[in-house]
Amino acid sequence: MTPIIEIRDLSFTYENGVEALCGVNLTIGEGETVVFIGPNGAGKSTLLLMMRGLLGKLDGRIRIAGERLDHPGQVEALAGRIGLVFQNPEDQLFCPTVFDDVAFGPMNMGVAPERVRERVTAALRAVGLAGYEERVPHQLSGGEKRRVSLATIYAMEPDILLLDEPTSHLDPHARQEVIALIQQFPGTRVIATHDFELILKVAERVVLFHKGRIKADGCPIEVLTDEALLKENGMEMPLVVRYLMALHSGEVEALHEHEHEHIYHYHTHEGKRTERSVRHSHIHSHDHDVDHTHGHETES
Ligand code: ADP
Numbered sequence: 001m002t003p004i005i006e007i008r009d010l011s012f013t014y015e016n017g018v019e020a021l022c023g024v025n026l027t028i029g030e031g032e033t034v035v036f037i038g039p040n041g042a043g044k045s046t047l048l049l050m051m052r053g054l055l056g057k058l059d060g061r062i063r064i065a066g067e068r069l070d071h072p073g074q075v076e077a078l079a080g081r082i083g084l085v086f087q088n089p090e091d092q093l094f095c096p097t098v099f100d101d102v103a104f105g106p107m108n109m110g111v112a113p114e115r116v117r118e119r120v121t122a123a124l125r126a127v128g129l130a131g132y133e134e135r136v137p138h139q140l141s142g143g144e145k146r147r148v149s150l151a152t153i154y155a156m157e158p159d160i161l162l163l164d165e166p167t168s169h170l171d172p173h174a175r176q177e178v179i180a181l182i183q184q185f186p187g188t189r190v191i192a193t194h195d196f197e198l199i200l201k202v203a204e205r206v207v208l209f210h211k212g213r214i215k216a217d218g219c220p221i222e223v224l225t226d227e228a229l230l231k232e233n234g235m236e237m238p239l240v241v242r243y244l245m246a247l248h249s250g251e252v253e254a255l256h257e258h259e260h261e262h263i264y265h266y267h268t269h270e271g272k273r274t275e276r277s278v279r280h281s282h283i284h285s286h287d288h289d290v291d292h293t294h295g296h297e298t299e300s
């Protein structure tokens, strides 16, 4: 594994005295996909900002592709190689048009104007927003804003993509689209997230942060199934992982879902039970051992 990000003894204290990172050591290999997890305030965003050179003077050492990230000129020089998509698209998009926002990075890197136009077109196409050049960023939907944010970084053609909670506040469809875009990015990916579907789909390695320190670093399934470790560090084992473990141990039988019929059933809504005794078909999850008629079967 060729290291592309090397962090040694990194600490960071904000001006108000909050110690956000404390003695962090981390090496990320070229092409790796690493996910940062940990409760709110653990230091994940701070570390992403530091990897992009956006926070003050370094206490410790960061090397990106072998270059030390310790003075503004170096940060500038690496801007095209490492891109950060902020948690909040409002922090990323500040221009009057989508074109200007996506063109901003490559223009600052000194790319020739005709090449900038090509890059903007390609980046918008890559995120499924071809033709959005003249749209006004702040009028877009949450999902579109997130995709434009990704395009602003794609247009710089970075080797390393840093993503801060890329699927937060998105509806399920927009979330799936963003996950698919992240999966398509070919370079090194470092993602801070609470989204376990995203983790299970992309992570090769999970790093658990708590109170500014790394508490675990390993394969996703090992970290996510260690209930004691998660609890100790302010995390809950995700329901889906808990369920899969119970399934594996034979504690529960698989739930499944399909259309089926009952003559009698009830639903509970906000504590109130509504009963029905009319034969009808409907869909909900249930255990295999529930005695029921399948929807596609006919009864004489
Ligand atoms: P995470 O992304 O894991 O939720 P952060 O890196 O945002 O954690 O925050 C780490 C700690 O630093 C928290 O205690 C947070 O309150 C504090 N912090 C974050 N940003 C700032 C800031 N701009 N000024 C002061 N303290 C901050």
Ligand code: MG
Pocket: 044, 045, 046, 087, 164, 192
């Ligand atoms: Mg954060």
